[in-house]
Amino acid sequence: LSQLFRPLDMLGMVYREIRQGLIDMEAMFRLVDTPAEVKDVPHAPPIAVTGGAVRFEDVRFAYDPERQILKGIDLDVKPGATLAVVGHSGAGKSTLARLLYRFYDVTGGRITIDGQDIAKVSQTSLREAIGIVPQDTVLFNDTIGYNIGYGREGATQDQIEGAARGAAIHDFILSLPQGYATPVGERGLKLSGGEKQRVAIARTLLKDPPVLILDEATSALDSRTEAGIQTTLRGVEAGRTTIVIAHRLSTIVHADEIVVLDAGQVIERGTHAGLLSQNGTYADLWRRQAHERELEEAS
Numbered sequence: 001l002s003q004l005f006r007p008l009d010m011l012g013m014v015y016r017e018i019r020q021g022l023i024d025m026e027a028m029f030r031l032v033d034t035p036a037e038v039k040d041v042p043h044a045p046p047i048a049v050t051g052g053a054v055r056f057e058d059v060r061f062a063y064d065p066e067r068q069i070l071k072g073i074d075l076d077v078k079p080g081a082t083l084a085v086v087g088h089s090g091a092g093k094s095t096l097a098r099l100l101y102r103f104y105d106v107t108g109g110r111i112t113i114d115g116q117d118i119a120k121v122s123q124t125s126l127r128e129a130i131g132i133v134p135q136d137t138v139l140f141n142d143t144i145g146y147n148i149g150y151g152r153e154g155a156t157q158d159q160i161e162g163a164a165r166g167a168a169i170h171d172f173i174l175s176l177p178q179g180y181a182t183p184v185g186e187r188g189l190k191l192s193g194g195e196k197q198r199v200a201i202a203r204t205l206l207k208d209p210p211v212l213i214l215d216e217a218t219s220a221l222d223s224r225t226e227a228g229i230q231t232t233l234r235g236v237e238a239g240r241t242t243i244v245i246a247h248r249l250s251t252i253v254h255a256d257e258i259v260v261l262d263a264g265q266v267i268e269r270g271t272h273a274g275l276l277s278q279n280g281t282y283a284d285l286w287r288r289q290a291h292e293r294e295l296e297e298a299s
């Protein structure tokens, strides 16, 4: 009998994998070409996440052999700590996140979570362990409840509402004409950028992953919405190892470590205060962004 059910089990697994894969793919990889296929090694075991320590050891990577993108990156994020990655456009920030999610295999060095090389564990288990709050969230043409519940298969209404509360979007949903049954997406209610981010946060809360990637949107929300989202995110980060890809330095002042990436290399690292006193690239970026903020506020 078990022989008979095995294919069904497999189908279920494949279905879940595709479904979860889609949620996360839509997330931060929308703008990326279809990635090269990464394969599980034979009999790859599931990853066993204990604390969620993330390490990059001399990681090298090239999308195309002619052009090295990451040139030997070392990162060490302690369980539950927050690492922020900053740097100019094209420096390789998103590439780091894609490699951690194993959308590509590194071409040199290795990435580990709790000491296990991510290339040697099953992709399904790796992706279950990592949550992504993307730059731009895609909503399905379905109810807002469904869109949140997508974060975890079989989530109950109570769990969905709990996640929505955690993402500070519950009250907004209750104010909609049909509450959680309100259709959203292209053919339903259009949500604002901030509301969509909160849906993504609620999905992640439901998924409850030990490792989190926050890919900050390049286009700023208005400062009140942004401040609200940032407060919510601090709550989501608590107790999870978090890697933030940041564009606005004001959102990562609290990070345990900030690395400045330039042309695929870490050129500075430290805390916000430490980097300011180094008076290098970070300090320079900080002053420039502070100046822009002042101009914005004045106008």
Ligand code: ATP
Binding pocket: 032, 033, 063, 064, 069, 087, 088, 089, 090, 091, 092, 093, 094, 095, 096
């Ligand atoms: P941004 O702040 O603009 O998002 P980033 O620091 O995240 O930039 P990445 O997206 O990691 O930069 O890109 C690093 C480099 O890799 C860029 O030069 C980019 O052109 C290149 N790159 C990114 N994705 C691909 C791809 N799928 N194929 C080939 N090259 C790519």
